[in-house]
Amino acid sequence: MSLIRLVQFLLVVVLTIVRTVCGVPGVSVVSNTLLDPQGIFFVSYDGVVNVNSFQQSAVIAFGNFQYAAWYTASGTAVIGRRTLPSGSWTTLQLPHKLSTSDSHNVISLGISPSDGVIHVALDCHSTQLYYTRSEANLATSGASWVASRFGTITNNLGNLNIGSQITYPQFVVTPSNLLQFVFRTGVSGNGATQLAEYISGAWNNVGSWASATGTYTAPSGATSTLRNLYIHGFTYHGTRAYVTGTWREQNGAVACSSSGLTNHDTVYFYSDDSGRTWFNTAGTKVGTSGSSPINVNTAGIIVDSLNADHALMNQESQTVDSAGRIHSIISYVPGRFTQCVPDYETGRPQWAHAFHLYQAANGSFIKFEIPYYIQSVGRSQIVLDSQDNAYVFMPFLRVATASKSSGYTDWAMAYNGTAAGLDVFGEVTLDRARAGNGLVSVLYQVSSTGTTPSSVHLVDFKLGG
Ligand SMILES: *[C@@H]1O[C@H](CO)[C@@H](O)[C@H](O)[C@H]1NC(C)=O
Numbered sequence: 001m002s003l004i005r006l007v008q009f010l011l012v013v014v015l016t017i018v019r020t021v022c023g024v025p026g027v028s029v030v031s032n033t034l035l036d037p038q039g040i041f042f043v044s045y046d047g048v049v050n051v052n053s054f055q056q057s058a059v060i061a062f063g064n065f066q067y068a069a070w071y072t073a074s075g076t077a078v079i080g081r082r083t084l085p086s087g088s089w090t091t092l093q094l095p096h097k098l099s100t101s102d103s104h105n106v107i108s109l110g111i112s113p114s115d116g117v118i119h120v121a122l123d124c125h126s127t128q129l130y131y132t133r134s135e136a137n138l139a140t141s142g143a144s145w146v147a148s149r150f151g152t153i154t155n156n157l158g159n160l161n162i163g164s165q166i167t168y169p170q171f172v173v174t175p176s177n178l179l180q181f182v183f184r185t186g187v188s189g190n191g192a193t194q195l196a197e198y199i200s201g202a203w204n205n206v207g208s209w210a211s212a213t214g215t216y217t218a219p220s221g222a223t224s225t226l227r228n229l230y231i232h233g234f235t236y237h238g239t240r241a242y243v244t245g246t247w248r249e250q251n252g253a254v255a256c257s258s259s260g261l262t263n264h265d266t267v268y269f270y271s272d273d274s275g276r277t278w279f280n281t282a283g284t285k286v287g288t289s290g291s292s293p294i295n296v297n298t299a300g301i302i303v304d305s306l307n308a309d310h311a312l313m314n315q316e317s318q319t320v321d322s323a324g325r326i327h328s329i330i331s332y333v334p335g336r337f338t339q340c341v342p343d344y345e346t347g348r349p350q351w352a353h354a355f356h357l358y359q360a361a362n363g364s365f366i367k368f369e370i371p372y373y374i375q376s377v378g379r380s381q382i383v384l385d386s387q388d389n390a391y392v393f394m395p396f397l398r399v400a401t402a403s404k405s406s407g408y409t410d411w412a413m414a415y416n417g418t419a420a421g422l423d424v425f426g427e428v429t430l431d432r433a434r435a436g437n438g439l440v441s442v443l444y445q446v447s448s449t450g451t452t453p454s455s456v457h458l459v460d461f462k463l464g465g
């Protein structure tokens with residue numbers, strides 16, 4: 001061991017001891033696996049198509065296996081599989097190429113527990129969806145990993161026609177082990193969030209649960225009559241579905257700058273019947289999917305007020321703690337820097353901070369600023385471990401952590417992907433399925449320029465390690 005290595009080693013030991021004594025949770029890298037040396041690369045809407053905050057899910061562990069999806073350099077959709085915890089990855093290529101250089105057009109994976117079918121939804125941005133699903137039990141059988149085990153790619157959700165203006169396909173599993181499909185119809189600033197449910201091999205429409213209707217009036221007096229809800233997640237815990245999100249107004253006049261973001265306010269509502277009826281924090285019924293969706297004028301759903309002048313980001317992340325309380329990450333430019341972000345694409349990298357917004361035991365919402373500049377337009381992902389300590393995976397794979405025992409105030413940087421030399425493009429996405437066992441898989445793509453492909457990686461982190 002060279003002297004420098006020895007000193008580095010001792011430093012790590014000392015830091016680990018200090019962190020353990022102070023009670024701030026750490027993380028350690030278990031493995032960093034190269035999934036593809038040549039992932040497709042282009043930047044659009046400040047993001048890359050292989051790793052986007054709203055993907056649910058690009059990587060998903062199920063039983064003894066883990067699955068990951070990405071587009072390789074040719075634009076072909078690739079699905080990988082490994083045996084957990086550390087088997088080598090094998091890949092198959094679906095007969096579909098990315099239709100356009102748009103970073104919205106991600107691949108989302110879902111698994112229906114009742115029949116072990118792997119569902120794949122991909123390649124849409126206010127356009128028709130592409131969808132396929134596997135033969136039964138492929139998720140658990142370990143049968144040979146070949147594309148012929150997936151059905152024809154269709155523009156419907158299997159048997160269900162969901163129209164031709166689809167964005168943000170996400171799969172979630174209900175407490176009764178039904179697979180659901182969450183998506184947006186319409187367009188940014190004029191869209192509705194929707195829900196469908198997979199029962200006995202068939203998809204059924206549940207309906208829209210948040211609509212574009214209502215009137216928003218900005219502090220300036222400007223009004224907007226159309227919008228869409230951007231969600232930080234649609235998360236089941238116990239018997240409840242939790243949603244936090246932000247509204248994006250259609251009328252740019254509600255923001256102080258035409259290069260700002262018209263996102264405003266953070267809302268929260270929940271459902272105890274798998275997304276049919278919705279309640280605000282006070283426990284008042286405020287919406288019914290299909291017939292009476294939530295809208296911007298719904299009472300009692302704003303849990304953090306913010307006007308459209310602070311470059312508030314949409315579709316960040318959320319999770320639920322062991323006591324059944326919601327924790328979200330939101331990010332924006334705090335008022336101490338400016339009361340009007342002139343351009344979100346430059347203002348966010350310069351000033352934006354992430355905030356931990358969560359419901360305390362007494363029911364009120366607490367917001368705490370995570371004391372680091374995001375240094376990016378991009379979003380952060382929150383995970384809680386089995387003790388409810390918080391881990392926030394920020395752009396460039398920087399991991400900020402805080403302990404529950406401190407009341408989530410002792411934020412420290414537990415891992416710095418830049419210092420570790422990973423050269424991460426920006427946002428990362430997570431597989432939280434093993435978080436209860438103290439493991440989180442993180443998908444990232446290496447930065448590049450123009451359209452030069454770059455490598456796609458999966459890092460396994462041990463939480464608290
Ligand atoms: C609720 O609890 C939080 C955190 O424990 C505390 O900061 C806040 O003051 C409490 N609010 C009320 C109304 O008691």
Ligand SMILES: *[C@@H]1O[C@H](CO)[C@@H](O)[C@H](O)[C@H]1NC(C)=O
Nearest residue numbers: 372398413416417418419420
């Ligand atoms: C992460 O590491 C980079 C490179 O060493 C450094 O410039 C940056 O300030 C670090 N970020 C944090 C939040 O510690």
